[in-house]
Amino acid sequence: MIEVRGITKTYKTGDVLFEALKGIDFSIKDGEFVAIMGPSGSGKSTLMHILGALDNPTSGTYFLDGKNVSTLSDDELADIRKDKIGFVFQSFNLLPRTTVLRNVMLPLVYSGIDAGEREAKARKSLLLAGLDEGHFHNLSNQLSGGQIQRVAIARALVNEPSLILADEPTGNLDSKTSEIVLGTFQRLNKELGRTIVLITHEQDIAEHADRILFIKDGKLIEDRTTHLKRIVNQK
Amino acid sequence: MKTSDILHETYSSLSANKARSGLTMLGIIIGIASVIAMTAIGQGAQSSIESSIQSIGSNLIIVAPGAQRGPGFQVSAGRGSAKSLKISDANAIASDVASVKAVAPEVTGRYQVTALGTNTNTEVSGVTSTYGDVRNVQAEEGSFITDQNVESASKIAVIGPSARDDLFGAGTDPIGQTIRIKQQDFKIVGMTKAKGGSGFSNQDDIIFIPITTAERFLSGDQYVTTISVSAQDSNSTTQVQNDITSLLLNLHHISDPTQADFSTFNQADIIATASSITGTLTILLAAIAGISLIVGGIGIMNMMLTTVTERTREIGLRKAIGAKKKDINKQFLVEAITLTFSGGFVGVVLGLLISFLMTYFGILETTVSLSSIILAFCVSAGIGIIFGYYPAKRAANLNPIDALRYE
Incomplete structure (x- = not known):
């Protein structure tokens, strides 16, 4: 459950103040698949950083699972990210020259899960993300873009977070692979009831979600359910 | 983050860059090995010179004639030439x-x-x-x-x-x-x-x-x-x-x-002079070796700084998935210390080997002192901590957002 109330974010560069977010309110219920859409410079990245507990808002409150995240210290934010949030990035950010399994196990290292249990959990979430077992011991740089992004999704899932935050996850992929990755998100949302927030600047990508929040110039200008949801048929 | 995990991370990141880790360690290896070998050579030279002076005789005083002087204008035929x-x-x-x-x-x-x-x-x-x-x-x-x-x-x-x-x-x-x-x-x-x-x-x-x-x-x-x-x-x-x-x-x-018309020499004076010369020699050799040790340490800092820059995105990712400052700090510090420690260990072995070979082939009877080994090892550990601290702190203080965006 996400509740955002009156969030603002102001950056200061020298003497120049820049208001990236000018008071945003919305809430997202558990199990929703929401796209946050806006052109570049609209403030959607800033919003994503706040939702992802990477940054504190200048004012306003952000409740994640009933906990006020907006005023926490660096280390407390790290704990929130560890326990409640799974990130999927545009540039994948896998560890190079490291096996798929170890990449997926990485979040478990920081959450203090016993080494024995890690591999089983990693395998489970890799299968959920739709990667063949044959690739589990490949090095991350031996995979295709679509496979890499599934590994990244598996890594986001492995800690069973309350929220999966995908920042332009298809930005570096071709349209066919993008469809597959978006299909993976839809399946995780529908079959496992995962809450997913997808950040994108493309309308047709956003239309894969159930609900779209339009951000422009730091303000929420529209909040609507998707008129015509694009559904990817999974084999 | 558990200790075993830190060691595992260290192992995998060092072995991912074997050539670079090896070259970085080489600096420390050469530094430590030369400190040990050089002091062993110096002390070996000292005891060999002392024992060869001792072999002339023990508690010896030598009385030799003075210089021969002619009358009037003094032409000296040199010390020991007079018949006196x-x-x-x-x-x-x-x-x-x-x-x-x-x-x-x-x-x-x-x-x-x-x-x-x-x-x-x-x-x-x-x-x-x-x-x-x-x-x-x-x-x-x-x-x-x-x-x-x-x-x-x-x-x-x-x-x-x-x-x-x-x-x-x-x-x-x-x-x-x-x-x-x-x-x-x-x-x-x-x-x-x-x-x-x-x-x-x-x-x-x-x-x-x-x-x-x-x-x-x-x-x-x-x-x-x-x-x-x-x-x-x-x-x-x-x-x-x-x-x-x-x-x-x-x-x-x-x-x-x-x-x-005569002069006297005391063997103790000769030994003292020789000892002070070889002592200076030992210090000189150790100083040269020490410089290479410091250069090796700077090599470690250089590599760690490069590593931090190169792995900025990785650090950003680790932070995004929940790593705290102290986790990142520990990881990079342990990496630097591991490099210097393993380099130090290999260096000690190499230094002992050089000293042994010098003795074995009869070039010089070397004397390896335990204190030089302990000193060299402590210095290498210290270098790891000092030169690893700054890069590790830099890594830990990276902002995750900037680190993730870093190109």
């Missing part, structure tokens, strides 16, 4: 100076020595029976010069091993052979134990004959070349040296000590 010491001086030292163990006067000269079909130019030393005790010379075969030989001025000789090699060939038995020095035949009755050359002179290229024989047939006068005196113990050498000086000044009727 006599056997009577040696006898006076033996009877009048306290704490003297033995006195050995000596008449030395270089002569062409011939044997059957061979000849060599070597030092011929006329000595008394006490010479062996004072100057640490023993007969290996046969006997050394005896009092009887000196009394009767017999034409017998005791030959050094190197002179034997030159005249009769290595490994031959010279005893009973005859050699000719200055048209006189000498019968060889003994050979001395090898003492080895000490770089400056070969102590084995020598022939000993009775001092009386040398005076009568070779030098033709009553003067001696040097008087070697051995004191009772090392504490009395200075006292004995002073007593000899005042006794001889008195005997030679010289009132001004600066005008003395």
